Amino acid sequence: MPQRKTILVIGGGVTGMEASARLAEMGYRVTLVERQGRLGGHVDNWDFLFPDRKPAANILNPLKDAINYKVDVKLSTEITTIKKLNGQFISSLSTGDFVKTDVILLATGFDLFDARKKEEYGYGIYDKVITAAELEEYFSGKNGYKLLNKDGRGKIGILHCVGSRDEKVGNEYCSKVCCVTGVKQSMKLREYYPGYEVFCFYMDLRMFGRYFEDLYREAQEKWGVQFIRGRVSEASETHDNKISVRFEDTLSGKPMKISLDLVILLTGFVPASGSTYLKEMLSLDIGKDRFFKPVDEHLKRNHSSREGIFLAGACTGPKSIAESITEARAVSLEISSFLNKSE
Numbered sequence: 001m002p003q004r005k006t007i008l009v010i011g012g013g014v015t016g017m018e019a020s021a022r023l024a025e026m027g028y029r030v031t032l033v034e035r036q037g038r039l040g041g042h043v044d045n046w047d048f049l050f051p052d053r054k055p056a057a058n059i060l061n062p063l064k065d066a067i068n069y070k071v072d073v074k075l076s077t078e079i080t081t082i083k084k085l086n087g088q089f090i091s092s093l094s095t096g097d098f099v100k101t102d103v104i105l106l107a108t109g110f111d112l113f114d115a116r117k118k119e120e121y122g123y124g125i126y127d128k129v130i131t132a133a134e135l136e137e138y139f140s141g142k143n144g145y146k147l148l149n150k151d152g153r154g155k156i157g158i159l160h161c162v163g164s165r166d167e168k169v170g171n172e173y174c175s176k177v178c179c180v181t182g183v184k185q186s187m188k189l190r191e192y193y194p195g196y197e198v199f200c201f202y203m204d205l206r207m208f209g210r211y212f213e214d215l216y217r218e219a220q221e222k223w224g225v226q227f228i229r230g231r232v233s234e235a236s237e238t239h240d241n242k243i244s245v246r247f248e249d250t251l252s253g254k255p256m257k258i259s260l261d262l263v264i265l266l267t268g269f270v271p272a273s274g275s276t277y278l279k280e281m282l283s284l285d286i287g288k289d290r291f292f293k294p295v296d297e298h299l300k301r302n303h304s305s306r307e308g309i310f311l312a313g314a315c316t317g318p319k320s321i322a323e324s325i326t327e328a329r330a331v332s333l334e335i336s337s338f339l340n341k342s343e
């Protein structure tokens with residue numbers, strides 16, 4: 001029997017898991033390396049998804065089952081060095097092991113923008129300023145702290161584009177899924193806290209996906225969420241432990257101020273720290289947004305600038321879960337085609 005071709009997948013989020021499962025089904029030997037102690041990436045921290053409000057576990061559990069016993073999964077493991085020798089990649093791991101593979105797939109995903117870099121919003125300074133990721137953990141019951149009195153009355157604000165489309169922090173790109181995340185969370189907040197008004201402060205809404213516009217209408221018509229076009233300039237704490245937010249309503253052209261009981265920051269995507277490290281190690285090309293740059297945005301979207309190293313998911317830019325899974329399936333076919341040609 002000829003020896004099976006081997007593949008190293010770096011990143012255990014939805015992209016890495018789906019690609020690993022598909023490649024294993026094709027008969028390849030797959031090693032999946034994940035730096036965290038669990039699979040699932042950011043999705044593992046989310047309560048429910050858009051647009052159908054499906055629990056995140058309904059996505060993750062089938063993906064985990066698909067690689068169970070079929071893929072060599074190495075958790076809490078990082079790549080320390082990668083060298084190419086005689087047409088194969090020799091990767092040394094933080095565990096002291098070595099993996100020899102014919103192909104490498106980078107599915108390192110993204111990190112969330114550090115909201116502390118936007119000091120004017122008070123994250124890390126005021127208790128009543130949190131991120132959308134922390135709100136998801138609250139919805140799923142993972143963090144255990146109490147946000148607001150469910151029987152109380154007041155106001156909640158959601159600030160869009162924190163760390164995205166912002167020249168001051170060097171991120172001029174759109175993070176793509178923040179708008180719909182804010183809409184989804186605004187409805188959940190109204191359900192949790194019926195006595196609280198919810199305000200979304202946005203630059204412009206980019207509801208690009210199927211049924212996303214329906215969610216936006218439902219948020220207004222059914223749940224009474226109020227959308228204010230205007231970027232917030234600053235947030236400060238008041239004597240009664242509320243957050244005073246200053247903003248300009250760009251439709252009326254007037255500067256305004258509102259007192260809120262809770263502020264949620266919709267932080268955008270930034271390249272994963274692991275991607276930055278691998279870029280240096282492998283001398284890969286990146287775009288001006290600092291995400292990995294494919295050889296061709298249309299014809300070779302999953303090919304890196306080095307032969308035998310492939311890309312998929314949010315390591316090449318912000319993507320939704322559906323897009324990431326689609327790319328994982330596409331890159332599996334690209335890798336199979338590459339390996340077949342090299343035989």
